[in-house]
Amino acid sequence: SIDGQRLWDSLMAMAEIGPSPNGGSHRLALTEEDAAGRRLLIEWAEALGLSLRVDGVGNMFLRRAGQRDDLDPIAVGSHLDTQPKGGRFDGVLGVLAGLEALRTLDDHGVVTQRPLELVVWTNEEGSRFAPAMVASGTYAGAFSVDSTLARRDRDGVTLGEALAATGFEGDLPVGEPRLAGFLELHIEQGPVLEENHEAIGVVTGVQGMRWFDVTLRGQSSHAGPTPMSYRRDALAAAARLIDRLQAHALADDSGHTKVTCGTLEIDAPSRNVVPGEVRLTIDLRHIDEAELDALEARFEDELVAAGEAFGVAAQGERIWASPVVAFDDACIAAVEAAAKARGLSYRRMLSGAGHDAVYVSRVAPTSMIFIPCRDGISHNEAEYSSPEQCALGAQVLCDALIELADK
Amino acid sequence: SIDGQRLWDSLMAMAEIGPSPNGGSHRLALTEEDAAGRRLLIEWAEALGLSLRVDGVGNMFLRRAGQRDDLDPIAVGSHLDTQPKGGRFDGVLGVLAGLEALRTLDDHGVVTQRPLELVVWTNEEGSRFAPAMVASGTYAGAFSVDSTLARRDRDGVTLGEALAATGFEGDLPVGEPRLAGFLELHIEQGPVLEENHEAIGVVTGVQGMRWFDVTLRGQSSHAGPTPMSYRRDALAAAARLIDRLQAHALADDSGHTKVTCGTLEIDAPSRNVVPGEVRLTIDLRHIDEAELDALEARFEDELVAAGEAFGVAAQGERIWASPVVAFDDACIAAVEAAAKARGLSYRRMLSGAGHDAVYVSRVAPTSMIFIPCRDGISHNEAEYSSPEQCALGAQVLCDALIELADK
Ligand SMILES: NC(=O)NCCC(=O)O
């Protein structure tokens, strides 16, 4: 059995790095805080005798030898970066539960057939560098290394520059090591498990998601003498777009249509200036690829309509599409068997969030394990799962890992 | 006659201070750029023999002696601060046309009965420190000196600190000198004069305006797994509010209802985070005080409705109200007589923008002169009035000034 208290202590110790005012974490990808979090993990891993390799986009692989080191390893892990005001569990749990599984094997002197890898993927959140899961995507061949290194944050710093600044630019070729399997434990980040009083989500796949950059160009003018009918108010167009998309998503009784505008910026904002230019981002999601196409078409229509309504040039660019994913049957079965064997309540479910497992599943058999989180809240400093919930998830991860590694 | 070329050269020289990328000006109140603009004016004024006094909120008074220095002076002027991406004329024209009038008197060796004051009011735009016209308002007793000095910009710097940093903290008591009259020339900042091919606006008053700070507090959550029906999206509530207020204003066929949201900020924005908190500002205007009351009530209703629709706590605070103003009949008549005597096309009109003349009119007979600006555009780097248009305005200002100063 894993040690729930040890896991919890590790989670709370990691949360001390980049603490945010209201009890959450602030470790944006490849900042000094992110690097400090990585260094703490490496300390713990070295105490376990794991050996570190870092690839060209900063993904970290911490290896535990197996009985047969000629076989490809089984990996566990997730990410250590957070949202600007993120929680203590999103990503971190998957990494530290993986560490806890390896510590447990050590406690019992177990050496699996296959070697094991504890993985930390770079910039999963997509908050500093878009898109999300960019480094696991690069590992899986979805993005070229060069394009990933060239991605810029809001201040114009490239991912490559940030990598160099934090010292986590490694020489392991991106795409190595090849994996025989990957398991990722994560908090659900939604309300389903908690509402149904279930301990474990056996994740069978992930909904599709698309990201857009929108620019609305009108004309700045004076808030006082400019007649309403003369205005070309870029913010009015943005508000119309957002309001119409919200209404569209809320009208879908199936609940599968999801629309979010997470960032919006006015150029040279001033109280008495009609906004001349607005940039915003749109996140569209659906569990069905054809429905996601229809949602994108609707978004484009609403964008055109909002621009026309306010005399504003409207431009939308799709910067990312992550298709609907189905995980590997054997990996799903290993997780389900582990939950069942431990007598835990569970359900098969889709993930609403993207995870590194999405891209890894393109090149290795993959599945995920969810645990409940309080009120379904995530991407919020108040994010919380109890020590018991975390321990149960880590146990299922450990059991499924051994099952896959000894097969 | 005034020298139109000299006026134009002065305008273009001032525009070289804090130039903005697209041909406009960037001299936010009490920044180093604003201070440099003031120093250039002082240089010009000293060449004319004007004597400088600065009051406790940074208002500058440049005095030209009259034949009877026991009489209260007549003042002309406006402001030198600009919007973040402002034009070359807003405010600056009123100051430099005043300077041109005094230069013209000098050219002809004219000494008026009353002394004259060329005035530069601090922080008229309200863009760095809210509200607008705060220093002329303090001069006129609408705000206490202490409260004005304590007003903060977005970075938390107080107006008093900014004043000290730029060296424009003077010892003239705020409220001095008393004025026997005040004339302010300004570009219209709207389309009326240009559309009607008229050279001069004889400004009879100013519409009422009210400013609000709005805070919307929902709950940040994950853009993927959070069902639409569970969200408490502060930006969705903001969009609803803005869209409804736009619709309300656009539906007023009289054209007198004006609503602007000029700033909007999401707390800790991220593409895949449902916004938990949004702060925005609202600017409401109307030419009729009772209608402005009704507009404010409508705004409050829409704010409550938007909050309720999205489960978001909505709070609006009125931080400023500038009532509808009627200017002084004798001052209006002096401007009208000057326009008529020069054979210029003109109309009596209200101002849609606030100006320092609004507050000065509480303590001294006051009126304003407008000239057309291209496409009615202001608070925009493209703001433009031709050398001829500026010269005509300056001529009317000069003529009306002499008329009032010799009465
Ligand atoms: N798990 C998680 O928060 N990932 C961020 C990527 C996404 O937006 O779904």
Ligand SMILES: NC(=O)NCCC(=O)O
């Ligand atoms: N003239 C001018 O732009 N004043 C700013 C105050 C206002 O918002 O009307």
